[in-house]
Amino acid sequence: MLTVNRSDIGRIRLANEDRSWAGVTSGGLTLAIVADGMGGHQAGDVASQLAVDAFREAMEPMQAGVSAEEAQQYLRAAIRRANEVVYDMASRNEQYHNMGTTVVAALFIEESLLLIGHIGDSRAYRISAGAISLLSEDHTLVNELVRSGQISFEEAAHHPRRNVLTRALGTDEEVELDLQVLDWNSGDMLLLCSDGLSGMVSDEEMLEVARSQASLEEKADRLISMALAAGGDDNITVVLLQSGAGTDGEE
Template identity: 70%
Template sequence: MITANRSDIGRIRLANEDRSWVGTTRSGLTLAIVADGMGGHQAGDVASQLAVEAFRDAMEDIKVDLTADEAKMLIRQAILQANEVVFDMASRNEQYHNMGTTIVTALFLQGSSTVIGHIGDSRAYRVSGGQITQLTEDHTLVNELLRSGQISASEAVNHPRRNVLTRALGTDQQVDVDVQVIKWNDEDTLLLCSDGLSGMVGDDQMLETLLAPDLSLEEKAERLIQLALQAGGDDNITVVLLQAGMEREGVKDSL
Protein backbone atom coordinates (compact mmCIF):
# COMPACT_ATOMS: atom_id res chain seq x y z
CA MET A 1 0.00 0.00 0.00
CA ILE A 2 1.29 3.45 -0.98
CA THR A 3 0.29 6.22 1.43
CA ALA A 4 0.62 9.96 1.94
CA ASN A 5 -0.17 11.83 5.15
CA ARG A 6 -0.29 15.63 5.37
CA SER A 7 -1.61 18.12 7.93
CA ASP A 8 -1.59 21.93 8.11
CA ILE A 9 -2.66 24.35 10.84
CA GLY A 10 -4.53 26.51 8.32
CA ARG A 11 -4.68 30.30 8.22
CA ILE A 12 -6.95 31.03 11.21
CA ARG A 13 -6.38 28.57 14.05
CA LEU A 14 -3.65 29.04 16.66
CA ALA A 15 -3.03 25.31 17.07
CA ASN A 16 -3.46 22.17 15.01
CA GLU A 17 -6.00 19.97 16.79
CA ASP A 18 -5.99 17.36 14.01
CA ARG A 19 -4.07 14.13 14.48
CA SER A 20 -3.50 11.40 11.92
CA TRP A 21 -1.57 8.19 11.48
CA VAL A 22 -1.13 5.60 8.76
CA GLY A 23 0.91 2.44 9.03
CA THR A 24 0.64 -1.30 9.56
CA THR A 25 -0.43 -3.54 12.40
CA ARG A 26 1.95 -6.21 13.69
CA SER A 27 0.21 -8.68 11.37
CA GLY A 28 0.90 -6.45 8.37
CA LEU A 29 -2.56 -4.99 7.69
CA THR A 30 -2.68 -1.34 6.61
CA LEU A 31 -4.50 0.94 9.04
CA ALA A 32 -5.22 4.69 8.78
CA ILE A 33 -6.80 7.18 11.20
CA VAL A 34 -7.77 10.86 11.14
CA ALA A 35 -9.09 12.66 14.24
CA ASP A 36 -10.20 16.30 14.52
CA GLY A 37 -10.25 17.44 18.16
CA MET A 38 -12.44 20.06 19.80
CA GLY A 39 -12.39 21.82 23.15
CA GLY A 40 -10.91 24.96 24.69
CA HIS A 41 -7.45 25.41 26.24
CA GLN A 42 -5.86 22.93 23.82
CA ALA A 43 -8.22 20.17 24.95
CA GLY A 44 -8.88 19.37 21.29
CA ASP A 45 -5.19 18.48 20.88
CA VAL A 46 -5.43 16.13 23.85
CA ALA A 47 -8.67 14.50 22.70
CA SER A 48 -7.51 13.76 19.16
CA GLN A 49 -4.11 12.45 20.26
CA LEU A 50 -5.62 10.23 22.96
CA ALA A 51 -8.15 8.87 20.47
CA VAL A 52 -5.53 8.00 17.86
CA GLU A 53 -3.22 6.38 20.40
CA ALA A 54 -6.00 4.37 22.07
CA PHE A 55 -7.34 3.20 18.72
CA ARG A 56 -3.90 2.15 17.49
CA ASP A 57 -3.19 0.28 20.72
CA ALA A 58 -6.48 -1.60 20.45
CA MET A 59 -5.78 -2.63 16.84
CA GLU A 60 -2.08 -3.47 17.13
CA ASP A 61 -2.36 -7.22 17.72
CA ILE A 62 -5.25 -8.14 15.43
CA LYS A 63 -4.79 -11.26 13.30
CA VAL A 64 -4.17 -11.04 9.59
CA ASP A 65 -6.92 -13.41 8.40
CA LEU A 66 -9.90 -11.49 9.75
CA THR A 67 -13.31 -11.93 8.21
CA ALA A 68 -15.19 -8.77 7.31
CA ASP A 69 -17.60 -9.28 10.22
CA GLU A 70 -14.73 -9.80 12.67
CA ALA A 71 -13.02 -6.67 11.39
CA LYS A 72 -16.19 -4.61 11.76
CA MET A 73 -16.56 -5.78 15.35
CA LEU A 74 -12.91 -5.00 16.16
CA ILE A 75 -13.08 -1.53 14.58
CA ARG A 76 -16.20 -0.74 16.59
CA GLN A 77 -14.63 -2.03 19.81
CA ALA A 78 -11.42 -0.06 19.22
CA ILE A 79 -13.32 3.19 18.63
CA LEU A 80 -15.44 2.57 21.72
CA GLN A 81 -12.25 1.94 23.71
CA ALA A 82 -10.89 5.27 22.45
CA ASN A 83 -14.17 6.91 23.47
CA GLU A 84 -13.77 5.52 26.98
CA VAL A 85 -10.20 6.85 27.25
CA VAL A 86 -11.11 10.37 26.10
CA PHE A 87 -14.29 10.54 28.18
CA ASP A 88 -12.42 9.36 31.29
CA MET A 89 -9.73 12.02 30.84
CA ALA A 90 -12.36 14.73 30.35
CA SER A 91 -14.31 13.57 33.41
CA ARG A 92 -11.26 13.61 35.70
CA ASN A 93 -9.76 16.93 34.58
CA GLU A 94 -11.71 20.17 34.71
CA GLN A 95 -9.58 21.82 32.01
CA TYR A 96 -10.63 19.06 29.60
CA HIS A 97 -14.35 19.20 30.37
CA ASN A 98 -16.47 18.50 27.26
CA MET A 99 -13.46 17.86 25.03
CA GLY A 100 -13.99 15.44 22.18
CA THR A 101 -12.93 14.53 18.69
CA THR A 102 -14.12 13.16 15.41
CA ILE A 103 -12.54 9.99 14.11
CA VAL A 104 -12.49 8.24 10.75
CA THR A 105 -10.56 5.02 10.22
CA ALA A 106 -9.81 2.53 7.48
CA LEU A 107 -8.54 -1.04 7.82
CA PHE A 108 -7.46 -2.85 4.65
CA LEU A 109 -8.11 -6.58 4.85
CA GLN A 110 -6.53 -9.35 2.80
CA GLY A 111 -8.38 -9.67 -0.45
CA SER A 112 -10.61 -6.87 -1.70
CA SER A 113 -12.34 -5.48 1.38
CA THR A 114 -11.78 -2.34 3.46
CA VAL A 115 -13.53 -1.53 6.74
CA ILE A 116 -14.44 2.10 7.41
CA GLY A 117 -15.43 3.33 10.88
CA HIS A 118 -16.29 6.86 11.92
CA ILE A 119 -17.88 9.30 14.35
CA GLY A 120 -18.38 12.98 13.54
CA ASP A 121 -17.73 14.87 10.32
CA SER A 122 -14.26 13.77 9.30
CA ARG A 123 -14.81 11.91 6.05
CA ALA A 124 -13.76 8.99 3.89
CA TYR A 125 -13.95 9.25 0.10
CA ARG A 126 -13.23 6.66 -2.59
CA VAL A 127 -12.06 7.51 -6.09
CA SER A 128 -12.96 4.65 -8.44
CA GLY A 129 -13.67 4.49 -12.14
CA GLY A 130 -13.06 8.21 -12.56
CA GLN A 131 -15.64 9.17 -9.93
CA ILE A 132 -15.43 10.30 -6.30
CA THR A 133 -17.85 8.96 -3.70
CA GLN A 134 -18.28 10.11 -0.11
CA LEU A 135 -18.40 6.92 1.98
CA THR A 136 -19.26 8.41 5.37
CA GLU A 137 -22.33 10.27 6.61
CA ASP A 138 -21.64 13.45 8.58
CA HIS A 139 -22.91 13.41 12.16
CA THR A 140 -23.87 17.09 12.13
CA LEU A 141 -26.95 19.16 12.82
CA VAL A 142 -26.93 20.53 9.28
CA ASN A 143 -26.82 17.05 7.78
CA GLU A 144 -29.81 16.04 9.92
CA LEU A 145 -31.71 19.11 8.68
CA LEU A 146 -30.73 18.30 5.10
CA ARG A 147 -31.79 14.66 5.36
CA SER A 148 -35.14 15.64 6.84
CA GLY A 149 -35.77 18.16 4.06
CA GLN A 150 -35.76 21.20 6.35
CA ILE A 151 -32.96 22.89 4.39
CA SER A 152 -31.61 22.56 0.85
CA ALA A 153 -28.12 21.47 -0.17
CA SER A 154 -27.23 25.06 -1.09
CA GLU A 155 -28.45 26.29 2.30
CA ALA A 156 -26.40 23.62 4.05
CA VAL A 157 -23.13 24.92 2.58
CA ASN A 158 -23.32 28.28 4.35
CA HIS A 159 -25.53 27.38 7.30
CA PRO A 160 -24.41 29.25 10.47
CA ARG A 161 -24.46 26.01 12.49
CA ARG A 162 -22.83 23.79 9.90
CA ASN A 163 -20.02 22.82 12.30
CA VAL A 164 -22.30 21.64 15.13
CA LEU A 165 -21.79 17.90 15.68
CA THR A 166 -24.59 15.59 16.73
CA ARG A 167 -22.13 12.83 17.60
CA ALA A 168 -18.49 12.95 18.70
CA LEU A 169 -15.96 10.67 20.38
CA GLY A 170 -15.30 11.33 24.06
CA THR A 171 -18.12 13.75 24.87
CA ASP A 172 -20.46 11.05 26.21
CA GLN A 173 -19.94 7.78 28.03
CA GLN A 174 -21.86 5.89 25.33
CA VAL A 175 -21.64 6.63 21.62
CA ASP A 176 -22.81 4.99 18.38
CA VAL A 177 -20.18 4.08 15.80
CA ASP A 178 -20.85 3.80 12.08
CA VAL A 179 -18.95 0.88 10.54
CA GLN A 180 -19.15 -0.41 6.97
CA VAL A 181 -17.31 -2.75 4.62
CA ILE A 182 -16.53 -1.63 1.08
CA LYS A 183 -15.15 -3.59 -1.87
CA TRP A 184 -11.73 -2.40 -2.95
CA ASN A 185 -10.08 -2.42 -6.36
CA ASP A 186 -6.33 -2.00 -6.86
CA GLU A 187 -6.93 1.08 -9.03
CA ASP A 188 -8.94 2.87 -6.31
CA THR A 189 -7.74 5.70 -4.08
CA LEU A 190 -9.01 6.22 -0.54
CA LEU A 191 -9.05 9.69 1.00
CA LEU A 192 -9.49 10.30 4.72
CA CYS A 193 -9.74 13.95 5.76
CA SER A 194 -10.83 16.41 8.40
CA ASP A 195 -13.49 18.99 7.59
CA GLY A 196 -10.76 21.55 7.03
CA LEU A 197 -10.50 19.97 3.58
CA SER A 198 -14.06 18.87 2.86
CA GLY A 199 -15.52 22.16 4.11
CA MET A 200 -13.32 24.23 1.81
CA VAL A 201 -12.70 22.12 -1.30
CA GLY A 202 -15.46 20.73 -3.49
CA ASP A 203 -15.70 17.15 -4.75
CA ASP A 204 -14.86 18.22 -8.32
CA GLN A 205 -11.59 19.82 -7.21
CA MET A 206 -10.72 16.79 -5.09
CA LEU A 207 -11.40 14.46 -8.01
CA GLU A 208 -9.38 16.52 -10.47
CA THR A 209 -6.40 16.47 -8.10
CA LEU A 210 -6.66 12.78 -7.27
CA LEU A 211 -6.87 11.82 -10.96
CA ALA A 212 -3.92 14.02 -12.00
CA PRO A 213 -1.56 11.61 -13.82
CA ASP A 214 1.54 13.79 -13.38
CA LEU A 215 1.39 13.94 -9.57
CA SER A 216 2.71 11.45 -7.02
CA LEU A 217 0.47 10.55 -4.09
CA GLU A 218 2.49 12.90 -1.86
CA GLU A 219 2.04 15.71 -4.37
CA LYS A 220 -1.70 15.07 -4.57
CA ALA A 221 -2.00 15.31 -0.79
CA GLU A 222 -0.01 18.55 -0.78
CA ARG A 223 -2.12 20.02 -3.58
CA LEU A 224 -5.31 19.26 -1.62
CA ILE A 225 -3.84 21.07 1.38
CA GLN A 226 -2.97 24.06 -0.80
CA LEU A 227 -6.46 24.16 -2.32
CA ALA A 228 -7.96 24.35 1.17
CA LEU A 229 -5.53 27.13 2.13
CA GLN A 230 -6.32 29.06 -1.05
CA ALA A 231 -10.04 28.77 -0.25
CA GLY A 232 -9.44 30.47 3.10
CA GLY A 233 -7.85 27.85 5.36
CA ASP A 234 -10.47 28.47 8.04
CA ASP A 235 -9.67 25.26 9.92
CA ASN A 236 -6.89 22.73 10.44
CA ILE A 237 -6.50 20.58 7.32
CA THR A 238 -5.54 16.90 7.34
CA VAL A 239 -5.32 14.57 4.35
CA VAL A 240 -4.47 10.86 4.27
CA LEU A 241 -4.33 9.09 0.88
CA LEU A 242 -3.97 5.36 0.25
CA GLN A 243 -3.48 3.38 -2.96
CA ALA A 244 -2.43 -0.16 -3.78
CA GLY A 245 1.32 -0.44 -4.26
CA MET A 246 4.47 -2.21 -3.14
CA GLU A 247 6.25 0.61 -1.30
CA ARG A 248 5.07 3.02 1.34
CA GLU A 249 5.25 6.68 0.41
CA GLY A 250 4.95 9.82 2.50
CA VAL A 251 5.04 10.60 6.20
CA LYS A 252 3.68 7.75 8.29
CA ASP A 253 3.00 9.45 11.57
CA SER A 254 1.87 12.99 12.35
CA LEU A 255 1.63 12.61 16.11
Protein backbone atom coordinates in the same frame (compact mmCIF):
# COMPACT_ATOMS: atom_id res chain seq x y z
CA MET B 1 -0.72 -0.25 -0.01
CA LEU B 2 0.75 3.24 -0.43
CA THR B 3 -0.17 5.72 2.29
CA VAL B 4 0.44 9.46 2.58
CA ASN B 5 -0.43 11.54 5.63
CA ARG B 6 -0.41 15.37 5.66
CA SER B 7 -1.68 17.99 8.13
CA ASP B 8 -1.53 21.78 8.32
CA ILE B 9 -2.61 24.23 11.03
CA GLY B 10 -4.37 26.43 8.46
CA ARG B 11 -4.43 30.23 8.38
CA ILE B 12 -6.75 31.03 11.30
CA ARG B 13 -6.30 28.54 14.14
CA LEU B 14 -3.66 28.99 16.83
CA ALA B 15 -3.09 25.23 17.23
CA ASN B 16 -3.55 22.11 15.14
CA GLU B 17 -6.22 19.99 16.83
CA ASP B 18 -6.18 17.37 14.06
CA ARG B 19 -4.28 14.12 14.54
CA SER B 20 -3.82 11.31 12.04
CA TRP B 21 -1.87 8.15 11.29
CA ALA B 22 -1.55 5.82 8.34
CA GLY B 23 0.62 2.76 7.91
CA VAL B 24 0.89 -0.96 8.56
CA THR B 25 0.23 -2.53 11.95
CA SER B 26 2.54 -5.16 13.47
CA GLY B 27 -0.07 -7.70 12.37
CA GLY B 28 0.46 -6.72 8.74
CA LEU B 29 -2.76 -4.78 8.14
CA THR B 30 -3.05 -1.36 6.51
CA LEU B 31 -4.76 1.05 8.88
CA ALA B 32 -5.49 4.79 8.77
CA ILE B 33 -7.25 7.24 11.07
CA VAL B 34 -8.07 10.95 11.13
CA ALA B 35 -9.32 12.68 14.30
CA ASP B 36 -10.42 16.33 14.54
CA GLY B 37 -10.47 17.42 18.18
CA MET B 38 -12.73 19.94 19.86
CA GLY B 39 -13.06 21.46 23.30
CA GLY B 40 -11.20 24.73 23.46
CA HIS B 41 -7.67 25.64 24.45
CA GLN B 42 -5.45 22.52 24.33
CA ALA B 43 -8.40 20.18 24.93
CA GLY B 44 -9.04 19.48 21.25
CA ASP B 45 -5.53 18.33 20.47
CA VAL B 46 -5.46 16.24 23.66
CA ALA B 47 -8.71 14.51 22.67
CA SER B 48 -7.62 13.74 19.12
CA GLN B 49 -4.17 12.50 20.18
CA LEU B 50 -5.63 10.28 22.90
CA ALA B 51 -8.14 8.85 20.44
CA VAL B 52 -5.54 8.05 17.76
CA ASP B 53 -3.15 6.48 20.27
CA ALA B 54 -5.82 4.38 21.99
CA PHE B 55 -7.26 3.25 18.66
CA ARG B 56 -3.88 2.21 17.29
CA GLU B 57 -2.96 0.35 20.48
CA ALA B 58 -6.25 -1.54 20.46
CA MET B 59 -5.81 -2.53 16.79
CA GLU B 60 -2.21 -3.77 17.12
CA PRO B 61 -3.03 -7.38 18.20
CA MET B 62 -5.15 -7.94 15.10
CA GLN B 63 -3.51 -10.26 12.59
CA ALA B 64 -3.80 -10.55 8.82
CA GLY B 65 -6.21 -13.24 7.68
CA VAL B 66 -9.07 -12.37 10.03
CA SER B 67 -12.62 -12.59 8.73
CA ALA B 68 -14.74 -9.54 7.99
CA GLU B 69 -16.82 -10.29 11.08
CA GLU B 70 -13.75 -10.45 13.33
CA ALA B 71 -12.38 -7.27 11.80
CA GLN B 72 -15.63 -5.43 12.54
CA GLN B 73 -15.49 -6.59 16.17
CA TYR B 74 -11.89 -5.34 16.47
CA LEU B 75 -12.74 -1.97 14.95
CA ARG B 76 -15.77 -1.47 17.18
CA ALA B 77 -13.79 -2.47 20.27
CA ALA B 78 -10.94 -0.09 19.33
CA ILE B 79 -13.36 2.82 18.96
CA ARG B 80 -15.01 1.95 22.27
CA ARG B 81 -11.60 1.93 23.91
CA ALA B 82 -10.72 5.31 22.40
CA ASN B 83 -14.03 6.70 23.62
CA GLU B 84 -13.35 5.40 27.14
CA VAL B 85 -9.90 6.99 27.24
CA VAL B 86 -11.06 10.42 26.06
CA TYR B 87 -14.19 10.41 28.21
CA ASP B 88 -12.21 9.37 31.31
CA MET B 89 -9.65 12.15 30.80
CA ALA B 90 -12.41 14.72 30.30
CA SER B 91 -14.27 13.51 33.39
CA ARG B 92 -11.23 13.67 35.67
CA ASN B 93 -9.81 17.03 34.53
CA GLU B 94 -11.77 20.26 34.62
CA GLN B 95 -9.70 21.87 31.85
CA TYR B 96 -10.71 19.04 29.50
CA HIS B 97 -14.42 19.03 30.38
CA ASN B 98 -16.59 18.37 27.30
CA MET B 99 -13.64 17.75 25.01
CA GLY B 100 -14.15 15.27 22.21
CA THR B 101 -13.11 14.42 18.70
CA THR B 102 -14.37 13.21 15.36
CA VAL B 103 -12.93 9.96 14.03
CA VAL B 104 -12.81 8.39 10.60
CA ALA B 105 -10.85 5.15 10.30
CA ALA B 106 -10.08 2.75 7.47
CA LEU B 107 -8.89 -0.84 7.70
CA PHE B 108 -7.91 -3.03 4.76
CA ILE B 109 -8.24 -6.68 5.76
CA GLU B 110 -7.34 -7.91 2.29
CA GLU B 111 -6.69 -6.40 -1.11
CA SER B 112 -10.40 -6.43 -2.00
CA LEU B 113 -12.11 -5.60 1.30
CA LEU B 114 -12.24 -2.31 3.20
CA LEU B 115 -13.79 -1.34 6.53
CA ILE B 116 -14.74 2.29 7.21
CA GLY B 117 -15.80 3.48 10.66
CA HIS B 118 -16.66 7.06 11.55
CA ILE B 119 -18.11 9.41 14.14
CA GLY B 120 -18.61 13.12 13.45
CA ASP B 121 -17.88 15.05 10.26
CA SER B 122 -14.40 13.91 9.24
CA ARG B 123 -14.92 12.16 5.93
CA ALA B 124 -13.99 9.18 3.80
CA TYR B 125 -14.10 9.41 0.00
CA ARG B 126 -13.52 6.79 -2.69
CA ILE B 127 -12.03 7.93 -6.01
CA SER B 128 -12.73 5.27 -8.62
CA ALA B 129 -13.18 5.11 -12.39
CA GLY B 130 -13.05 8.87 -12.78
CA ALA B 131 -15.63 9.57 -10.07
CA ILE B 132 -15.57 10.57 -6.40
CA SER B 133 -18.06 9.24 -3.88
CA LEU B 134 -18.56 10.13 -0.23
CA LEU B 135 -18.51 6.97 1.90
CA SER B 136 -19.34 8.57 5.25
CA GLU B 137 -22.34 10.61 6.38
CA ASP B 138 -21.73 13.70 8.52
CA HIS B 139 -23.08 13.55 12.06
CA THR B 140 -23.99 17.24 12.11
CA LEU B 141 -27.04 19.34 12.87
CA VAL B 142 -27.04 20.73 9.34
CA ASN B 143 -26.97 17.26 7.78
CA GLU B 144 -29.99 16.33 9.91
CA LEU B 145 -31.77 19.41 8.52
CA VAL B 146 -30.89 18.34 4.97
CA ARG B 147 -32.12 14.79 5.57
CA SER B 148 -35.41 16.06 6.97
CA GLY B 149 -35.89 18.41 4.00
CA GLN B 150 -35.74 21.61 6.05
CA ILE B 151 -32.81 23.02 4.07
CA SER B 152 -31.16 22.18 0.76
CA PHE B 153 -27.71 20.67 0.26
CA GLU B 154 -26.58 24.00 -1.20
CA GLU B 155 -27.87 25.92 1.83
CA ALA B 156 -26.08 23.49 4.15
CA ALA B 157 -22.68 24.41 2.73
CA HIS B 158 -23.04 27.99 4.03
CA HIS B 159 -25.22 27.45 7.07
CA PRO B 160 -23.92 29.33 10.16
CA ARG B 161 -24.23 26.16 12.29
CA ARG B 162 -22.74 23.75 9.77
CA ASN B 163 -19.97 22.69 12.19
CA VAL B 164 -22.28 21.71 15.07
CA LEU B 165 -21.85 17.96 15.65
CA THR B 166 -24.65 15.64 16.71
CA ARG B 167 -22.20 12.86 17.57
CA ALA B 168 -18.56 12.85 18.71
CA LEU B 169 -16.11 10.48 20.37
CA GLY B 170 -15.33 11.08 24.05
CA THR B 171 -18.22 13.37 24.98
CA ASP B 172 -20.42 10.60 26.39
CA GLU B 173 -19.85 7.31 28.18
CA GLU B 174 -21.16 5.38 25.17
CA VAL B 175 -20.83 6.26 21.51
CA GLU B 176 -22.40 4.92 18.32
CA LEU B 177 -20.07 4.08 15.43
CA ASP B 178 -21.16 3.98 11.80
CA LEU B 179 -19.36 0.99 10.25
CA GLN B 180 -19.32 -0.21 6.66
CA VAL B 181 -17.73 -3.19 4.91
CA LEU B 182 -16.99 -2.32 1.29
CA ASP B 183 -15.54 -4.06 -1.74
CA TRP B 184 -12.26 -2.53 -2.88
CA ASN B 185 -10.75 -2.45 -6.36
CA SER B 186 -6.99 -2.25 -6.83
CA GLY B 187 -7.21 0.94 -8.88
CA ASP B 188 -9.27 2.83 -6.29
CA MET B 189 -7.96 5.63 -4.08
CA LEU B 190 -9.18 6.33 -0.55
CA LEU B 191 -9.19 9.84 0.91
CA LEU B 192 -9.70 10.46 4.62
CA CYS B 193 -9.87 14.10 5.71
CA SER B 194 -10.95 16.55 8.37
CA ASP B 195 -13.52 19.21 7.54
CA GLY B 196 -10.69 21.68 7.03
CA LEU B 197 -10.39 20.10 3.58
CA SER B 198 -13.97 19.10 2.77
CA GLY B 199 -15.31 22.46 3.94
CA MET B 200 -12.96 24.42 1.67
CA VAL B 201 -12.37 22.24 -1.40
CA SER B 202 -15.21 20.89 -3.54
CA ASP B 203 -15.61 17.24 -4.49
CA GLU B 204 -14.92 18.17 -8.11
CA GLU B 205 -11.65 19.85 -7.16
CA MET B 206 -10.62 16.83 -5.08
CA LEU B 207 -11.37 14.55 -8.03
CA GLU B 208 -9.33 16.71 -10.40
CA VAL B 209 -6.30 16.43 -8.11
CA ALA B 210 -6.81 12.68 -7.61
CA ARG B 211 -6.97 12.06 -11.37
CA SER B 212 -3.77 14.00 -12.07
CA GLN B 213 -0.49 12.27 -12.96
CA ALA B 214 1.20 13.57 -9.79
CA SER B 215 2.57 11.25 -7.13
CA LEU B 216 0.43 10.42 -4.10
CA GLU B 217 2.59 12.76 -1.99
CA GLU B 218 2.15 15.59 -4.50
CA LYS B 219 -1.61 15.04 -4.57
CA ALA B 220 -1.85 15.31 -0.78
CA ASP B 221 0.29 18.46 -0.78
CA ARG B 222 -1.85 19.95 -3.54
CA LEU B 223 -5.06 19.34 -1.59
CA ILE B 224 -3.59 21.05 1.47
CA SER B 225 -2.50 24.01 -0.68
CA MET B 226 -5.97 24.32 -2.21
CA ALA B 227 -7.63 24.43 1.22
CA LEU B 228 -5.16 27.11 2.32
CA ALA B 229 -5.76 29.12 -0.85
CA ALA B 230 -9.52 28.93 -0.22
CA GLY B 231 -9.04 30.57 3.18
CA GLY B 232 -7.58 27.89 5.45
CA ASP B 233 -10.29 28.56 8.04
CA ASP B 234 -9.60 25.33 9.95
CA ASN B 235 -6.89 22.75 10.51
CA ILE B 236 -6.47 20.63 7.38
CA THR B 237 -5.64 16.92 7.39
CA VAL B 238 -5.41 14.63 4.37
CA VAL B 239 -4.67 10.89 4.28
CA LEU B 240 -4.47 9.15 0.90
CA LEU B 241 -4.28 5.39 0.39
CA GLN B 242 -3.83 3.52 -2.86
CA SER B 243 -2.72 0.04 -3.87
CA GLY B 244 0.90 -0.05 -4.93
CA ALA B 245 4.08 -2.10 -5.06
CA GLY B 246 5.20 -0.92 -1.62
CA THR B 247 3.94 0.85 1.45
CA ASP B 248 5.07 4.27 2.61
CA GLY B 249 3.63 4.84 6.06
CA GLU B 250 4.15 8.15 7.85
CA GLU B 251 3.41 9.40 11.32
